[in-house]
Amino acid sequence: xxxxxxxxxxxPMYKQVTDQIKNAIAxxxxxxxxxxxxxxxxxxxxxxSAITIKRAYLDLENEGYIFTxxxxxxxxxxxxxxxxxxxxxxEYRTELSRILATGAKFGIxxxxxxxxxxxxxxx
Amino acid sequence: MTLILEAxxxxxxxxxxxxxxxxxEIPCGCIVAFFGPIGAGKTTLMRLLAHQIPxxxxxxxxxxxxxxxxxxxxxxxxxxxxxxxxxxxxRSVGFNARFAAPFFARWDGGALYRMLDEFKISRETAVxxxxxxxxxxxxxxxxxxxxxxxxxxDEPTAGLDIILRRAILERLRQFVAGGERTVVVASHITDGxxxxxxxxxxxxxxxxxFQSEKDELLARWKRIHFREGALxxxxxxxxxxxxxxxxxxxxxxxxxxxxxxxxAPGIASGDVVVENARLDEVLIAMLKxx
Numbered sequence: 001x002x003x004x005x006x007x008x009x010x011x012p013m014y015k016q017v018t019d020q021i022k023n024a025i026a027x028x029x030x031x032x033x034x035x036x037x038x039x040x041x042x043x044x045x046x047x048x049s050a051i052t053i054k055r056a057y058l059d060l061e062n063e064g065y066i067f068t069x070x071x072x073x074x075x076x077x078x079x080x081x082x083x084x085x086x087x088x089x090x091e092y093r094t095e096l097s098r099i100l101a102t103g104a105k106f107g108i109x110x111x112x113x114x115x116x117x118x119x120x121x122x123x
Numbered sequence: 124m125t126l127i128l129e130a131x132x133x134x135x136x137x138x139x140x141x142x143x144x145x146x147x148e149i150p151c152g153c154i155v156a157f158f159g160p161i162g163a164g165k166t167t168l169m170r171l172l173a174h175q176i177p178x179x180x181x182x183x184x185x186x187x188x189x190x191x192x193x194x195x196x197x198x199x200x201x202x203x204x205x206x207x208x209x210x211x212x213x214r215s216v217g218f219n220a221r222f223a224a225p226f227f228a229r230w231d232g233g234a235l236y237r238m239l240d241e242f243k244i245s246r247e248t249a250v251x252x253x254x255x256x257x258x259x260x261x262x263x264x265x266x267x268x269x270x271x272x273x274x275x276x277d278e279p280t281a282g283l284d285i286i287l288r289r290a291i292l293e294r295l296r297q298f299v300a301g302g303e304r305t306v307v308v309a310s311h312i313t314d315g316x317x318x319x320x321x322x323x324x325x326x327x328x329x330x331x332x333f334q335s336e337k338d339e340l341l342a343r344w345k346r347i348h349f350r351e352g353a354l355x356x357x358x359x360x361x362x363x364x365x366x367x368x369x370x371x372x373x374x375x376x377x378x379x380x381x382x383x384x385x386x387a388p389g390i391a392s393g394d395v396v397v398e399n400a401r402l403d404e405v406l407i408a409m410l411k412x413x
Contacts, residue, residue, distance in 0.1 A: 002350035002371040004396045037370070045368040 001029060001037075005046055013048055017056035025065055025076055026084040036066060036074040125151045126187075127273055127305045128172065133181035135167055142167045142329045145181070149322075152302035154295060156316045157309045158406055159326035165309035166206055168326065169277045172307065173203040185273065199228050202266030204276040208258055210250040216261060217246035220268075227269035235268035242287070256282040263291060267298075274298060274306045280314045288315050295319060312403040323402065327410055337402075344400040344408075347386065348373040353394035358385060364408040375400055375408050 003020045005013055024030040036042075039057060043050040057074055060066045068074045100110055128149040135142045142164040149155050157165050170176045172183060174190045174197070183190060185197045210219045216239065224230045239246060242260045244253065253261065259282060266274055274295070280288045295306050296319050310316040317323070323340060325333040347354075347362060348371050359365075361382070362374025376382055379397070389395030 001369075002348075002353075002394060004348040004371055004373075004398075006398060042370065045370050 003046060005048065013052045014055040014059065017042075017046075017053065018059050021056070021060060022065060022084075022087075025079065026081075026088055030076045032076050032078040034076045036076065038073055127151045127185070128307065129184045130172065131182045133168075133171055133183060134179045135171055135176070136179045140164070140167070140329060142171070145171075145331050147324075147331070147334070149305060149307060151305055152299055153321040154299055154306045154308065154316075154319050155322040155324070156320035157307075157324045157326055158312050158317075158402075160410070162328075163326040164329040165326055166277055167329075169205075169275055169307070169309050173201060173275045174198070175203070175205070198226075199269070200272045202269065202271035202274045204259070204262045204266050204274070204279055206277040206281075208262035210258070210261070212251040213249060215247050215249055216244060216253070219250055219261070220246070220265065223265055229270040231268050231270060235264055238264040238267060241290075254282075256284070256287065259283065260287065260291075263294075267294070272304050274304075274308075276306070276308045278310055278314070279308060280310065280316065292316070292319050312406060317402045325406055325409060333409055340405065341399055341402075343379055344375060344377055344405045345379040346373050346375055346398045346400050346404065347382070348396040348398065349389065350394040353389045354386075358382065363412060364404060375404060377408075 001021070001024045003017065005016050009016055011019070021030070021036070030036070036057070037045070039050050039053045043053045046053075057066065057068070061068055061074070065077055065079060066074050067077050099113065103109070103113060126148050128147065130145055130147040133142070133145040133147075140162075145168060157168060159165055167176075171178050172185075174183065174194060186200060188197055190197060211222065214222075220232070220235055224232065236246065239261070242257070242264065244257055244261060244264075250258065250261070259279060263276070263279055266276070276295075279295075280291055283291065292315050295308075298304055299306055308316055308320070317337075320337055323333075323335060323337050324331060349359075350371055351369075359374065362376055365374040366372060386395050386397065390397065
């Protein structure tokens with residue numbers, strides 16, 4: 001797992017943690033039933049408070065990404081990869097709308113962007 | 124580039140400390156900051172540049188003139204704010220201002236009192252009843268009140284709250300905005316000057332260890348975060364100030380452009396994240412690297 005926290009990022013720290021753990025699960029970097037680092041371990045490694053990590057884990061648990069066993073720690077839930085993919089797709093949609101809107105300002109059309117995507121794939 | 128201040132091999136020896144061989148060229152229209160740990164020689168350097176103490180050897184030229192034969196003329200055009208400004212503590216702010224006025228040819232009492240009003244410092248108050256921050260403000264206000272072309276300030280924002288600090292930084296920025304005047308300041312990196320300085324100098328143990336344009340420095344120094352195994356061991360060895368931890372390590376590079384190509388695939392795959400280094404990180408890395 002690879003987590004980078006940035007104080008200048010607009011998202012609060014706990015959100016940066018949950019988003020990056022979700023990404024690790026979605027990309028298969030974290031596997032179902034894999035044990036997550038303990039709250040203490042992660043807070044020491046990332047040099048942020050345990051409360052922030054606890055909050056992130058709680059959110060992940062409420063959203064069904066992880067589950068917690070008393071005394072044993074938190075684990076990656078056996079989550080449907082299609083659901084994760086659908087969520088990622090929604091993120092890409094938002095991102096692409098932004099790119100399209102910016103492109104329009106410079107006279108770059110959706111077709112131009114499609115062409116660029118094909119070129120990149122061929123490289 | 125017109126120079127406003129120039130120092131050549133400036134040296135000051137005390138029995139237990141020496142400021143050694145400082146050479147500087149400071150242009151017009153900018154803010155130049157000196158940073159460094161406590162005891163690095165920041166105050167000694169400021170005193171030498173403002174000619175408050177004589178140098179053991181070396182030379183300073185201000186406005187192209189030498190203190191040797193044009194001291195009064197130079198000092199007339201300098202606003203100097205020492206770390207511990209000295210006043211007649213038992214006398215009022217107004218008395219101290221009237222005392223300072225005759226030393227300067229271009230005295231502007233109106234500007235002084237407008238500034239003191241803004242800082243909510245009454246001219247009737249005895250200086251001994253001012254807080255440390257207020258004394259600094261009085262000293263800054265005096266420095267701004269004789270149409271100086273060069274301000275030299277020794278930790279001007281120490282002891283100020285964030286609102287006053289912002290106000291002082293804004294005034295310093297306005298002071299140099301016309302491009303003809305310059306601010307030279309000694310400070311700590313966390314005091315806000317790092318935001319407005321265009322040139323940064325690092326002092327350590329009496330030596331000038333580094334001088335650079337700030338933007339250039341920040342373009343070169345980056346913190347590289349990387350997933351374990353994402354960078355070759357050879358590349359990792361080139362990084363300093365390493366922070367190793369299981370969920371992504373990071374280190375500083377002092378030459379990002381040289382690594383940019385090697386890092387590109389990692390950046391594209393999200394296994395490498397590049398962040399601007401902070402000035403304090405760079406300073407600490409340089410001091411450790413000595």
